Amino acid sequence: MNENKKTIIEMRINKTGENLKKNNMEFYYAPTAADVCPLVEKLMPEGCSVTHGGSESMKECGIPALLNSGRYNYIDRSKAATPEEVKAVYRQAFSADVYITSANAITEDGVLYNVDGNSNRIAAIAYGPDSVIVIAGYNKIVRDLDEAEVRVKNTAAPPNCVRLSCETPCAKTGECISLKKADRQMSDGCGGDGRICCNYLISAQQRHKGRIKVIIVGEELGF
Numbered sequence: 001m002n003e004n005k006k007t008i009i010e011m012r013i014n015k016t017g018e019n020l021k022k023n024n025m026e027f028y029y030a031p032t033a034a035d036v037c038p039l040v041e042k043l044m045p046e047g048c049s050v051t052h053g054g055s056e057s058m059k060e061c062g063i064p065a066l067l068n069s070g071r072y073n074y075i076d077r078s079k080a081a082t083p084e085e086v087k088a089v090y091r092q093a094f095s096a097d098v099y100i101t102s103a104n105a106i107t108e109d110g111v112l113y114n115v116d117g118n119s120n121r122i123a124a125i126a127y128g129p130d131s132v133i134v135i136a137g138y139n140k141i142v143r144d145l146d147e148a149e150v151r152v153k154n155t156a157a158p159p160n161c162v163r164l165s166c167e168t169p170c171a172k173t174g175e176c177i178s179l180k181k182a183d184r185q186m187s188d189g190c191g192g193d194g195r196i197c198c199n200y201l202i203s204a205q206q207r208h209k210g211r212i213k214v215i216i217v218g219e220e221l222g223f
Contacts, residue, residue, distance in 0.1 A: 006218065009138050012108070013216050016141050019110030024206040026213040033219055036061035036135055040100070043133055043213055044072065048097035051075035051089070053121030057102040057135050057222035090120040094128030101125060102222050103136045104156050105148035106214070112203035113148035117196035126201055134214045137221030145202065149186045153179055156223045157197055166194035
């Protein structure tokens with residue numbers, strides 16, 4: 001990466017990180033995706049129970065290999081073979097010591113913004129696990145919640161719908177149909193069973209200091 005561009009990106013990351021700390025979240029900076037695993041190792045004691053949400057960012061940082069190292073009690077959602085088993089794994093997440101996820105957007109004033117279909121991910125972020133580790137590339141940083149909403153509708157949801165084979169308008173056009181509405185509301189979107197933007201979570205100042213730990217990476221990750 002060009003050093004001048006890197007300097008500006010790091011300024012924005014640090015500004016966001018300071019505001020995350022003001023909101024009682026821990027902040028860590030990883031210059032590259034390769035620097036993420038050593039950070040996560042320091043945040044997870046050996047033998048702890050750990051699980052995660054669906055996250056391309058996590059995969060790009062090599063976290064699955066760490067979880068499968070045998071050093072942790074890994075609650076592996078990929079081993080669930082039936083809908084009932086999937087539901088059981090989602091519920092186990094609430095009693096896990098550590099939950100790993102990404103964020104759909106992080107505002108410069110230190111607020112996390114997440115949107116889900118099944119909502120197991122946002123439920124675990126909000127309550128349950130003793131520790132939540134958020135891994136996000138700098139591309140997830142936005143100015144405010146208005147920009148966070150547009151980022152989800154324009155950048156995150158369409159490729160996720162393609163990945164999950166969801167029959168939605170955004171999977172076919174690349175953007176949410178609600179973006180064309182002059183009086184658009186944050187919760188506006190398509191209809192049908194394929195919709196993945198069903199429940200919304202805004203994580204502002206936290207009551208439980210340090211429970212949420214945010215690692216912002218100096219590279220683009222995920223959707």
